Amino acid sequence: MTLGGEASRIRAFLQGLQRPASVQVGAGEDDAAVLSDGRVVTCDLSLEGVHFSLDWISPREAGARAVAASVSDLAAMGARPEGILAALVVPSRREDPDLDLQVMEGVRSAAARWDAPLLGGDLVRAPRDEDRVALDITALGRASRPLLRSGARPGDRLWVSGELGAAAAAVEAWQEGRGPGPALRQAFVDPVPRLELGRRLGVADGVRAALDLSDGLSTDAHRMAAASGVGLLLEAERIPVARGARLHHALHGGEDYELLVAISSDIPVTRVEQWARGLDVSLSPIGGVVEGTGVHLAGDPGGPGGQKGGVRPLAPGGWDPFRDEEGEGEG
Ligand SMILES: [Mg+2]
CATH class of the missing domain: 3.30.1330.10 (PurM-like, N-terminal domain)
Incomplete structure (x- = not known):
């Protein structure tokens, strides 16, 4: 499995680095x-x-x-x-x-x-x-109990905060010379770090892993899968796509800055939803953690052959400045 060019370059220059005793979580x-x-x-x-x-x-x-x-x-x-x-x-x-x-x-x-x-x-x-x-x-x-990306376990549910794809749709609109509408522009210009939600998740029972979606769901999901030594299965129809964006923006566009979270399925869905209460942001279940490696997408109507209901591997297609150079990723 590849994580794209940026990850492999970072791995190369971190190779052989020892984590000092004063450090709980080190570089990379x-x-x-x-x-x-x-x-x-x-x-x-x-x-x-x-x-x-x-x-x-x-x-x-x-x-x-x-x-x-x-x-x-x-x-x-x-x-x-x-x-x-x-x-x-x-x-x-x-x-x-x-x-x-x-x-x-x-x-x-x-x-x-x-x-x-x-x-x-x-x-x-x-x-x-x-x-x-x-x-x-x-x-x-x-952080009293830092929330790491490495704790996801098979059987956990995957959740994502907010809606995805608006920032990427805004960038696409600018690049095509149309300019985005106000809501898409706002999503790019004024992303909201989910600080209070992160703090609540950090002290809640059953929350196993989290990271922020800076480089796109498909890329960041691979990071969680690799760090946790598990596979992730995303359900296309459950992914909350922002108004004005499309599924590919939500999957592969970066800069959403929402949180991807793995939570034990012992925690009732209604309780997880309560953690976001009063924060002006939702938490949506978008799939689960499975045995294995990598990231798969189920039920993508735009998948190869349009086989709605099928499951296909989801390559990291989000933001990676070194991807072209190394010819990695979905292209
Ligand atoms: Mg991050």
Whole structure:
């Protein structure tokens, strides 16, 4: 099974690294590293032209969105944010001399909104031939019982928060020159890290594994399957596809920042649904954990041969910047 080019490159440079005794969860193992005292640390890099375009969104929105993306990894660990660090690279030849201030205004507003105070950072003015903004957000948090992606067991139910595919549908609309409608645009510009839901799941009985859907359900599901040593079976008809998006956006589009969660089937469905109560987000059952490896999709009406009701392997088709280079994935 392949996890795509990014995963294999990360594996290559992590090879032989020892996890120090002061670290519970180390590099490459989960959404974030966890130190022995329960502190959770993660970083997330946003590069103009790769993760966003300033033709689509404002510099302020780009700043806020980068913070949400990084904080989402804390949510996936069931961690409470303690702060962020922001490292920003801005081009020197932009017409707009206040570009850095606008990006940082977005960073500051998101830091306040997600209760993750700005603790520091760095600002670099890029050389003249570099014309893109890059923003790296390090997020720090704390979890009493970190929620890992490695605990899924055969027989567990799989749940997903919210609705999927809207951000990918927005990107597709921009790329095709139409521009997305307001709801799709909002999903891309203003993703909501599921912090409170993650905290509730982190302390609830029977919750075995979770990760956030940053790179697309199909790709992130493979990550959970591989980390847990199990197979995942998704049911196409149960996947909550956002209005204005289609199933392939929900399966393979990245940047939803919803949570994929494996929960023991001993926990009644109604009790799981209660965990999301009052949070303005739903939890939907979308399949189960099975013996074996990899990810399969059942009942995809658009599957090969249109064999509705059939089961087919689901290759990781989500976001992977190194995929083309290595010729991996669904293409
Ligand atoms: Mg993540």
